[in-house]
Amino acid sequence: MHLNRMLLSAALVVVALMLQVTVLARLQLPGAVPDLLLLVVLALALVYGHTAGALVGFCAGLLADIAPPADHAVGRYALVLCLIGYAAGLTKPEAGQHRSATVPMLVVASAAIGSTLLYAGVGALVGDTVARQVGLSGLLITATIYDLLLAPFVVPLIMSLARRGEKDPIGAEPGGGSADGGMRAYGWLTSGAGFSASAGGSLLSKGGKGVKAGKRTSRNKTVSLGGRSKAGKIKGVKRL
Template identity: 45%
Template sequence: MSLVRAGGAAIAVVVAVVLQVTVFSHLAWDGVVPNVALLVVVAAALVRGPQFGALVGFAAGVLVDLAPPADHLAGRWALALVIVGFMAGLVRQESRITVPMALGTVAAASFVGTSIFAISGLILDDGTVGVVEMLQVIGIGMVWDVALTPLLLPLTMALFRRIDPPRFATW
């Protein structure tokens, strides 16, 4: 990975997490904020593939795990976003990215990522949220993430295309 690509990804992840914990925290719906870091991970994976998506997912997940007001065991978001990044990168390999495909990928990534985070909390006994509350959080999270997709995903994907363009046409 080139230094330019790594630096651009690091900046995108830091900006996303800062926006998520500052600006978007004021827009919480039943305590659920949009997962801006997840959108950056999906964008990276859709542009660069599963390995890059997993790397960006790990970095974003660790940052989300450690950013205040984190109230959970560190590593849960890192695990979730690594899997999301890899999964979204596999979508890129299968077909040309269209708007419906991008929306579907974000919805699936939001469902998978939030579910992994929630299930890992049950396994680790980290919190007192029940299954019904978890399903509500997963649904609200999906709505938030899909709603923000038209605003954030094209910009982030354009950023990842601009920094260190691929040496061959990807689609």
């Protein structure tokens, strides 16, 4: 991962975890708790791709595993967010940006259900039966509803910050391409402009010679040669 990706991801994960523990976990909502950390991982995975999504998910989950008041085995949530981040990153299009909000919202809904099932499944493997006691169906429904309600306020903001951090202010042009790429793309235009300038200069010089020659002969001949040089210049510009 690039340095700007690492710094931005670390800052967002820490802020999300602090809000998760200090605010969202104390709301005493029925069923599950809105998972802000999951939404941050999903947003970064949708921009950075599956590899970075898996890395961010693992680090975010591991930090949540050791942050108080964690009451589960270390590595449990890290495994869940690693898999969720990898799967979410696979939905990143080739163009690098989603054209509508449909796919990200579907990813959020699927991740809310998938993370709850994975967390309960891993807990069952290590002997944790809390999900059965609380009610898995209620957790699935409330987790999906809470995350979908929170997603429009979190996911677009995180994705915008991630995309802005990807841009190079020195090597990138406002249109999205690099400065070198822009010069290469318009190289034919610059070379053509140089060609037309040289051609126009030669025509002007020829026109000047014609004017001088016209002065020696007659005024009508001077006007005709000057008109040819101007016509040649206009034709060259239209060619570009």
